[in-house]
Amino acid sequence: MRTAGAAGSRDSCRARGLSTANPQGINAPCYGYCTAACLNQLVLVAFVDESYPNLKDKYFVSAVVVDMVALFDLNQGFRDVVSYANNAFGVDPAAELHGHEIMQQRKHWRPMAGKVRGAVKVYKKCLSAIADSGAKIFLEGVDVTRLHQRYSRPDDPHEIALRHVLERVDEYARHRGRKVLVVADVVPGQANHAAILELFSKRGTPGYRSSMLTQVIHPVRFDDSSLHFGLQAADLAVYLYRRMNCVTETSPAAEKSVREMWGTLLPALHHARLWVP
Structure with missing residues (x-):
């Protein structure tokens, strides 16, 4: 249970082994905020990434929004997944968790080829x-074909999807009385x-x-996904x-797997939309 108030927040952080003096100790940037308790009370962090089959079809942007407690738990959960993959399949313990690479067993996930x-x-997991x-x-997509029609x-489709998702994130943060730091994966033209x-x-x-994006702390920051489990999420x-x-999907088994994965994510889903102009 999360406890309101600065003292409760600090206790909650300590219960998870988080230093209240150094949020960087959990793979989370401080960005000028002096304590984890302060960051947990005042600021959310939105990690943003994009995905697209090609720029002429559809373009998607996601945001994973966390407070400091959720970020710590997410980081620990992802460390546990990498540890499992290392023990079970010999995957590099430094492997990043990226959807395409895992499903296609590429790069660090090559030891799982065929599995x-x-x-x-x-x-x-x-x-x-x-x-x-x-x-x-938060998930936003743009039908690029219809956009050009x-x-x-x-x-730009990326700009459209990004502002759409940030409008919803800003709304979410405003309802909770929080500001939100936005950390996006590096992209051309960032x-x-x-x-x-x-x-x-x-x-x-x-x-x-x-929206004036009043809750978003500007400028939006762009960082490498290797530094943040939030970006990998x-x-x-x-x-x-x-x-x-x-x-x-080319087989009923693949279709079933995708449905099951989506069902696993659903409890965390706050917003999803594909915009067809």
Whole structure:
């Protein structure tokens, strides 16, 4: 149970082995906040990643939103998954948890080549760790084909999906009286994306549900996924959502596995939408 108040928050952190003086000790950036208790009380962190089959089809962005307690639990859960994969399949203990690499048994996950059931089991363990941590998942997609059919000079699909997901994250944070730090995976043109989002905080986002993104702390930060289990969680969520919307599974077994994985993630899901202009 999470206890309200700074003292309760500090006790909650200590109960999980988290130093209240150094949030970086749990693979979480401090970003100028002096204590974990302070960060837990005042700020949420939204980890953002994207996935797309190609830029002419559909584009998806996810956000995994956590407070400090949920982030600690998520990190511990992911460490446990990597430890399991190392012991069971010989996967590198430094392996990152990315949806495509796990399911295709590539890069660090090559030792699992041909072990599809094992890959699905690892993926489910990741999704269970997300759900069990108390993290909230936000998913936004854009139908790029329809976007170009409707608009002669449409905005960039990444920018559209990113602002849509941040509108929902901002709304979530506002209802909880929190500010939210946004940490996104590195992407081409990230400085321009950050500048545009900061401009929205002054003029409002386009559309009928315009938002000033008042709860978002600007600028949005872009960082390498290897540094944050939160970014890897966002990758796992958005890969699965993209697969459900873009891939026709080749066998009943594969279709069943995807449905089961989605069911595992559902307790953490706060918002999911594919925007068809």
